[in-house]
Amino acid sequence: MSLDKPVGIVLVSHSAAVATAVAELARGLAGGGDAVPVAAAGGTEGGGVGTSAELIAAAAAAVDRGAGVALLADLGSSVLTVKALIAEGDELPEGARLVDAPFVEGAVAAVVTAATGADLDAVEAAAGEAYGYRKV
Template sequence: MSAGQPVGIVLVSHSAALATAVADLARGLAGGGAAPVAAAGGTEDGGLGTSSELISAAAAEVDRGAGVALLVDLGSAVLTVKALLAEGEELPEGARLVDAPFVEGAVAAYVTASAGGDLDAVVAAAAEAYQYRKE
């Protein structure tokens, strides 16, 4: 892992619009932030679904050598990322699937990465979003 470089964040959604909106929200709430974030939503033809090609391209785009945190919205997105991780060649070294709520986890991950947190800290911050109560 590359010290001093930010962790990259990839937001994998079945919807390109949703992935882009969550990336915009995270950047906005972090005051712009310093971490690279990319949306990997939908399919190549603009439909609903997930695309291993779009996910791989987004991960390559945000990779600065400090690891890449991949947050996903629904079940088949999880399966697609797991398949890419199992192949071992399509995602950058240090790529990790994060078990976290999509929106809250993305914001927490982005804020932590922008503050200089390493991959473990980014993953932990995103996972802690499960504890956010809305009552």
Template sequence: MTGPEPSRGPGAALVGIVLVSHSAPVAESVAELARGLAAGGPLSPVAAAGGTAADGLGTSAERIVAAAREVDRGAGVALLADLGSSVLTVKALLLDDELPPGSRLVDAPFVEGAVAAVVAASSGLPLGEVASAATEAYAYRKT
């Protein structure tokens, strides 16, 4: 599901970011890292949605929906998922229209993509460009 791209400018809403992991501590740590690296100006809203309702390893649709609603400011929500059932759960929520309008699953590496997405969103870029920045993180070479 996608919505219209917002206009840029002072006071424009920022794209929200949701980090979906099988582990609550992993999602929270990646969110903290991304916020820290994007600091220095307005910061896009970022929420971690990790683990199950019983605080175990796994994926919780309820936590994902709550996190997406928490960060939704009307400019879209980019969701990055770590693997397996977290991806499938986000896809199912999108198909069932359970996420805010303008929500999008972004195909990106979890850590590098999260940092790129938060930096891009905090710069005021629209959802499509935030998604592109996160996806481009696949090309980051370490050698």
């Protein structure tokens, strides 16, 4: 499958360090993950702990290749801000979607799946399935 139009992935966390590190981890574990556009949107614009609608919108625009954008969020205001932006209708690229998934495991699954050239539905399903990987 061609990666002419890969699904974009945005990782939204309260912390810039968390979002950036998880993006790096997912890319690293994906091998060839460089073909998938992944962007981190962590913390506030001022570098504090929180959520920035502007950073999220910029990250989503940066990874949009026309095949949709999967957004993964950690908790609280990250989730609510993404939902509010999607409800707005014009602040995120067309086909942007909040994916219900555990943040770290879901990010890895999403990037690995997107790297195979899968579409947004498949990326969303793979990320969501990460909830089912029990550890004990």
